[in-house]
Amino acid sequence: MSSKGLEKTLQKLRDSVNAGNYYEAQQMYRTVARRYNKQQKYADTIRLLHDGAILLLQHKQNGSGSDLANYMLDTYKLAHLPVDEMSLDRVVEILSLFPITEAGRKSFISNAFRWTKAEGDCPEGDPELHDFVGTMFYNEKKYSLAEDHLLVGTDHSAKLIGKLAYNWAVEEKTQWKGIYLARIVLQFLATKDIHHATLAYNNFIEAGPQPVAAESQVRRAPVDEPTPFYIYADPWMNFSHMLLLTVQRDGKDLFNDLRTKYEGLYGNEASFVELVQEVGLVFFNIPKPRKQGNIMQDLMANLFSGGGGASGGNPLLQLGGGGNASKSSGEDLD
Numbered sequence: 001m002s003s004k005g006l007e008k009t010l011q012k013l014r015d016s017v018n019a020g021n022y023y024e025a026q027q028m029y030r031t032v033a034r035r036y037n038k039q040q041k042y043a044d045t046i047r048l049l050h051d052g053a054i055l056l057l058q059h060k061q062n063g064s065g066s067d068l069a070n071y072m073l074d075t076y077k078l079a080h081l082p083v084d085e086m087s088l089d090r091v092v093e094i095l096s097l098f099p100i101t102e103a104g105r106k107s108f109i110s111n112a113f114r115w116t117k118a119e120g121d122c123p124e125g126d127p128e129l130h131d132f133v134g135t136m137f138y139n140e141k142k143y144s145l146a147e148d149h150l151l152v153g154t155d156h157s158a159k160l161i162g163k164l165a166y167n168w169a170v171e172e173k174t175q176w177k178g179i180y181l182a183r184i185v186l187q188f189l190a191t192k193d194i195h196h197a198t199l200a201y202n203n204f205i206e207a208g209p210q211p212v213a214a215e216s217q218v219r220r221a222p223v224d225e226p227t228p229f230y231i232y233a234d235p236w237m238n239f240s241h242m243l244l245l246t247v248q249r250d251g252k253d254l255f256n257d258l259r260t261k262y263e264g265l266y267g268n269e270a271s272f273v274e275l276v277q278e279v280g281l282v283f284f285n286i287p288k289p290r291k292q293g294n295i296m297q298d299l300m301a302n303l304f305s306g307g308g309g310a311s312g313g314n315p316l317l318q319l320g321g322g323g324n325a326s327k328s329s330g331e332d333l334d
Contacts, residue, residue, distance in 0.1 A: 006044050017055050026064040042079035050090050057097040066104025069094045073111040083120035092132050124152040131157045143168045158196035162203030178236025185240040186275035192282045252284040
């Protein structure tokens with residue numbers, strides 16, 4: 001169909017929606033879209049479905065709008081559409097129109113990230129889209145969901161997640177607000193991301209009053225002049241700050257001292273222990289302790305291998321412990 005024919009079809013469908021014929025219009029959008037896709041006219045399909053999704057969502061026909069929006073993303077994947085400013089803008093425009101309570105928003109977000117993983121450069125999904133979704137959840141005070149996206153976002157995401165950590169701590173009325181900061185800093189450092197860890201730390205500090213216990217001086221590099229160093233009343237904040245300073249030096253011994261000094265603080269939290277070990281590995285090549293296997297599992301493995309050890313046994317029986325924790329990409333998080 002020519003461009004003139006597409007415009008004529010779009011206007012006819014818009015008129016149908018504006019007249020309140022929502023179901024008929026939705027079905028016609030799908031029918032025309034299928035025909036375009038069979039003809040591999042993907043650009044026309046995308047324009048049609050984007051137009052229909054926007055219009056139906058604006059008319060509060062959220063289920064029908066969601067259906068066309070997800071169909072548009074299916075066409076993105078069918079066409080192997082690159083992740084660029086224009087293709088992302090369509091996704092963001094539609095997403096901004098979804099009501100918070102609309103169930104279809106979840107599948108739309110998940111489908112959008114699957115597309116950016118398949119057609120983009122980032123295995124975690126597009127950082128700009130993560131920033132938009134994370135900011136959206138932050139504004140809705142869905143802090144856990146927001147954190148998952150902001151951790152794999154942009155510089156803006158790292159700044160916002162510092163504020164998120166502070167606000168979350170205030171909302172939970174926790175004794176030490178810094179525990180929320182430490183979790184963020186450790187997750188960034190576990191991926192060797194000092195830049196975003198520092199942005200998050202600084203924005204947490206700026207988010208609200210931080211009780212200071214003492215002030216000292218620190219030389220951040222051998223040739224630098226000493227600068228003020230605040231010792232906070234919150235031990236988790238001091239732990240985060242010292243970690244950031246240590247990983248920027250050839251400080252394996254300093255890291256081990258820091259880990260020993262603060263082990264009483266974080267040692268009862270398995271997730272913190274794992275993150276600290278990961279930081280030691282990626283920055284200082286300190287091997288992570290081997291996890292102890294299941295004794296009964298080992299015995300069964302030996303039994304089925306005829307006593308010849310794990311190498312000759314049933315592979316399923318040799319699986320012990322658990323897999324490494326991995327950062328969520330936020331695909332199915334809302």
